[in-house]
Amino acid sequence: MEYRIETELEEDGRWIAEITGLPGVMAYGVSEEDAMTRAETMALRVIAERLEQHECRPMPITISLAYA
Numbered sequence: 001m002e003y004r005i006e007t008e009l010e011e012d013g014r015w016i017a018e019i020t021g022l023p024g025v026m027a028y029g030v031s032e033e034d035a036m037t038r039a040e041t042m043a044l045r046v047i048a049e050r051l052e053q054h055e056c057r058p059m060p061i062t063i064s065l066a067y068a
Contacts, residue, residue, distance in 0.1 A: 002062045005039055007032050019043040 007017045009032075017039035018026040025043050029035030050056045 003043060005036050007035060022046055 003022060004020045005017050006020060007015055009015055010028075014028045014030065015032045015035035016026060016028050017032070017035035019039050019042070022043050025039060025046055027035055027038035027042055029038055047056075
């Protein structure tokens with residue numbers, strides 16, 4: 001399974017990063033890298049939780065970067 005990080009600069013100067021394919025996984029940061037780090041951390045937590053709850057089975061994953 002492959003997940004992509006999409007980023008966007010908000011009008012207020014904050015960056016937002018979203019992991020497509022994982023609903024609700026998005027995070028704000030003071031820089032693009034900060035937002036991406038926070039979103040990736042959240043994505044890994046969501047995946048770990050799904051594995052622990054047997055909502056999905058283990059599979060290879062790839063997280064790639066996409067710049068909007």
